[in-house]
Amino acid sequence: MEWAMSLLLNHPNVLEKARAHIDEYIGNKRLVQETDIPNLPYIQFIINETLRLFPAAALLVPHEPSEDCTIGGFDVARGTMVLVNAWAIHRDPMVWDDPLSFKPKRFEKMANEGYRFIPFGMGRRKCTGSGLANRVIWLVLASLIQCFEWKRVGEDLVGMS
Numbered sequence: 001m002e003w004a005m006s007l008l009l010n011h012p013n014v015l016e017k018a019r020a021h022i023d024e025y026i027g028n029k030r031l032v033q034e035t036d037i038p039n040l041p042y043i044q045f046i047i048n049e050t051l052r053l054f055p056a057a058a059l060l061v062p063h064e065p066s067e068d069c070t071i072g073g074f075d076v077a078r079g080t081m082v083l084v085n086a087w088a089i090h091r092d093p094m095v096w097d098d099p100l101s102f103k104p105k106r107f108e109k110m111a112n113e114g115y116r117f118i119p120f121g122m123g124r125r126k127c128t129g130s131g132l133a134n135r136v137i138w139l140v141l142a143s144l145i146q147c148f149e150w151k152r153v154g155e156d157l158v159g160m161s
């Protein structure tokens with residue numbers, strides 16, 4: 001969550017757009033709620049873009065093949081520890097346009113993220129809590145945007161290290 005807020009503070013235009021969407025769709029008579037999620041996709045794009053640049057589990061969790069296999073041309077023996085570097089995949093210029101920039105809008109055109117956006121892993125052992133996690137993050141982030149005015153204290157960007 002703090003990554004998303006920091007990125008928003010460093011990209012006030014994105015924050016402004018998110019606020020405008022909330023103002024337009026919900027206004028200020030009631031709080032954002034779970035049923036608003038499908039109607040405000042831009043908030044989800046911000047969450048995705050944050051998880052792309054700063055995946056919570058940069059190397060996912062260690063896996064091991066139950067049989068000898070070949071991955072990307074490499075022979076991998078059964079039982080070998082395999083780490084998937086989601087951090088590197090999420091920032092790979094071969095699969096992302098302008099990968100280091102924070103551009104939530106890029107998710108607008110992504111119908112199928114394929115294998116390049118994997119903050120929750122993929123396949124049979126994918127995070128079982130991804131739906132819950134996304135909803136909770138969505139509600140917290142949307143509430144923070146709806147209820148408060150946010151800006152940096154000075155000109156300096158919020159550090160992301």
Ligand code: HEM
Binds near residue numbers: 122126127129132
């Ligand atoms: C932003 C929040 C979260 C992130 C980024 C995250 C990420 C991940 C990742 C990367 C894995 C490993 C996938 C793999 O094997 O490659 C995982 C597994 C798992 N996560 Fe999450 N997770 C989050 C929240 C949650 C929540 C809220 C729950 C439960 C309520 C949860 C439950 C699990 C479980 C049970 C597994 C193991 C699945 C399996 O091995 O079959 N996670 N998560």
